Amino acid sequence: MKKPLELQVNGAVKTVEVDPEEPLLYVLREEFSLNGPKFGCGLHQCGSCLVLVDGEASYTCRIPCAxxxxxxxxxxxxLSNGDKLHVLQEAFFEVQAAQCGYCVNGMMIAALELLEGNSNPKMQEIKSALNRVICRCGTHSRFIKAVKKATSSNSNL
Known part of the structure; x- marks a missing residue:
């Protein structure tokens, strides 16, 4: 049974009529046309569906939108501000941190969560933060490089 639900997404409050049990991932993709979060495993294990929720990286593939x-x-x-990319997006682009692109959403969200709490993480902290996202292409080293680049290129993360 569909009900009106009010969600604050990317700084805007939006009301949508959905089944409150529908996973947030489907609402983001189908109702709000946000295609960054992806369906990967459906088991909260791959990280493709991550978004920040009150500053914490959260899985969205199974948790009800309500x-x-x-x-x-x-x-x-x-993340971007108009035409200006976020420093993390710039770093991912500059070091070509994606191959197929499927895990990029999760990698970026996991990195953002880390950097918002620690603007100068050690290598092991970066690896640990990104470890929750599965990359089948094997480009973890480029993701780590991108996060390090983001920390060195801007102190205002």
Missing amino acids: SFEGKKIQSIEG
């Missing part, structure tokens, strides 16, 4: 009401949801689409 659980996110009253929380700040940020997807990778919400």
